[in-house]
Amino acid sequence: MSTSPIAFLKGHGTENDFVIVPDPDNAIDLPASVVAKLCDRRAGIGGDGLLHVVRTAAHPEARAMAAQAEWFMDYRNADGSIAEMCGNGVRVFAGYLQRAGLVGEGGLEVATRGGVKNVHIDKRDASGEPGHITVSMGRADLPDGDVTVAVGGRDWPARNVNMGNPHAVAFVDDLAHAGDLFTAPAFGPASAYPDGVNVEFVVDRGPRHVAMRVHERGSGETRSCGTGACAVAVAAARRDGQDPSVTGTPVTYTVDLPGGRLVITERPDGAVEMTGPAVIVAEGTIDPAWLDLGTVGRIAPGPKETAVA
Numbered sequence: 214m215s216t217s218p219i220a221f222l223k224g225h226g227t228e229n230d231f232v233i234v235p236d237p238d239n240a241i242d243l244p245a246s247v248v249a250k251l252c253d254r255r256a257g258i259g260g261d262g263l264l265h266v267v268r269t270a271a272h273p274e275a276r277a278m279a280a281q282a283e284w285f286m287d288y289r290n291a292d293g294s295i296a297e298m299c300g301n302g303v304r305v306f307a308g309y310l311q312r313a314g315l316v317g318e319g320g321l322e323v324a325t326r327g328g329v330k331n332v333h334i335d336k337r338d339a340s341g342e343p344g345h346i347t348v349s350m351g352r353a354d355l356p357d358g359d360v361t362v363a364v365g366g367r368d369w370p371a372r373n374v375n376m377g378n379p380h381a382v383a384f385v386d387d388l389a390h391a392g393d394l395f396t397a398p399a400f401g402p403a404s405a406y407p408d409g410v411n412v413e414f415v416v417d418r419g420p421r422h423v424a425m426r427v428h429e430r431g432s433g434e435t436r437s438c439g440t441g442a443c444a445v446a447v448a449a450a451r452r453d454g455q456d457p458s459v460t461g462t463p464v465t466y467t468v469d470l471p472g473g474r475l476v477i478t479e480r481p482d483g484a485v486e487m488t489g490p491a492v493i494v495a496e497g498t499i500d501p502a503w504l505d506l507g508t509v510g511r512i513a514p515g516p517k518e519t520a521v522a
Contacts, residue, residue, distance in 0.1 A: 218498035221251075222309060223258060226301035226491050228436035228472025232260040233309050233493075239271040245293025247504060252291040258499075261435045262299060263289040264306050269324045281329045282322035284310060290431030298327030298377040300439015300487050304346040307332045308491030318344075327351070327377030346491050350376055350440065352483035353447040356405075362412050363399040364392040371400070371412075372448040376485070379410045380444035384452065388416055391426050394434035413441045415449065423449055424469040436472030443485045446477035457481045 219241065222233040232251050234241065243265055252260045265287035269275045275285035286306045288296045303323055310316040311334055321332040328351060335344025354375040362371045362383050367390065371381040381400055385391070391398070391414040398412045409430040418424050425445050427438040446466035450456065455464045457479050465478040475489040 218500055220496070221258065221499050222493055222496040223260070224264075224305040224308060224491065224493040225472070226304045226308075226437065226439065227470055227475060227489055229299075229301035229438060230260045230436075231262050231264045231302055231305050232258050233264045233266060233305070235266045235309070235313070237266070237268045237271065239267045241265075243287075243289065243293075245289075248289045248293035249291065250504065251499070252293075261291055261429070261432050262296070262302060263291075264302055264309070265289065266306065266309065274326065275324045278324040278329055282324040284315075285324040288325065290429070291433075292431045294431045296326070296378065296431065298325050298330075298440060300348060300350055300376075300441075300443060301437055301489070301491075302439070303330050303332065303348045304439070304487075304489060304491040305493075307334055307346050307348075308493055312493050325377075345488050347486055347488040348439070350443050350485045350487055353444065353479070353485055355447070355451070358402075358405060360405045361401050363401075364390065364394075368399075372444075372451070373405060374444035374448055376440040376443050378440055379406050379408070380413060380441055381406070381410050382413045382415060382445050382448035384415050384417075384449075386416065388414055388424065388426050390414065391428075394426060394428040396433075397428055397430060411438060411441055411444075413438075413445050415445050418467075418469060421449075421453075421465065422467045422469075426471065437470040437475070439475065439487050439489070442468040442470065442475045443477050443487055447479055447485065450479060458483055 248263050251257045267285045269285040270279040272285050288299050318334050323330045331349040333347040356373045360371045360373050361368050369383040371383040374380045412428045415425045427441045429435050450464050461481050463480045468475045478486045
C-alpha cells in the first residue's frame with residue numbers, strides 16, 4: 214500500500230466552503246468519521262461539507278449516469294452523512310474541474326445523487342479571474358400540506374419546497390428571529406420531513422430581492438446554501454403570485470446570504486437556474502498519519518453511513 218499523502222483543495226461558493234478530494238478512479242473510501250475529521254474547523258481543514266471528485270463510471274452509485282456526465286459529485290455533509298445535492302457545491306465542483314484543466318468554459322454536465330445537473334462556466338474576466346457559474350438545479354417540487362417551523366417558542370408557517378433535497382421556507386420580520394441556528398429548528402408535522410429538513414428564514418429587501426439565513430441538516434447554520442436559495446426564490450415567487458409556468462415569463466430573484474449574493478431564475482418549463490461565484494482558495498496534501506489510517510491508497514470503510522442530506 215502507498216503511504217503517499219492525499220491531495221486536497223479548499224474552495225467556497227458565497228462562503229459555503231468545502232474540502233475537495235480529487236479521486237478520479239474512486240480509489241479512496243471516505244467513512245463518515247474521516248469526513249467529519251477533515252471538515253472540523255478547529256482540528257481539521259474545515260468545511261461545510263466535502264466534495265469527492267470521481268469519474269461517474271468509477272462510482273457504483275453514479276455509473277448509470279456515465280453516458281450523460283463524465284464527473285460525479287459524491288457530496289458529504291460536514292458530519293460525514295451522505296447528501297443528495299448541494300447547489301453551491303456543484304459550482305465549486307465545476308470550478309475545481311476548470312482549474313484542474315479537466316473542463317473548459319461553456320457547458321458541462323455534473324452527476325449528483327439528485328440527478329444530472331447542467332452547468333455553464335462563464336469566461337474569465339479581463340483580469341483573468343474566473344467567471345460566475347450557472348447551475349440548472351432542476352424543477353422545484355411543492356408538496357401539498359401545511360408545515361411550520363419553530364425557534365425559541367415562536368413558530369411560523371413555512372412553504373415546503375423540494376429541490377432534490379427538502380426545505381422549509383419561513384418568511385419572518387427579522388432574521389434575528391431565527392436564533393443562533395446551531396441546533397435544528399423544530400418543525401411539524403414530523404411526517405412532512407421524515408429524514409429532517411433544511412430550514413430557511415427569509416426577509417424582504419426590495420422588489421424580487423430577499424435575504425435569508427439557513428440551517429442545513431447535518432451542518433448547522435452555513436454562510437450560504439444554493440438549494441436553499443433556489444427554494445427561497447420559488448417560495449417568494451409563489452407568495453408574490455408569480456408562477457412562470459402560468460405566465461410564460463421567467464422570474465428572477467436576488468437572494469442575499471451571509472456569505473454573498475446569488476441570482477435565481479425560474480423558467481416557464483420549471484427549470485430553476487442559480488448563478489454565483491466559485492473560488493478555490495488553497496490546495497495541499499493530507500497527512501495519512503494525522504488521519505490515523507496507517508496507509509493510504511484505499512481508506513478502510515467505516516460504519517455504514519446514513520443517507521441524510
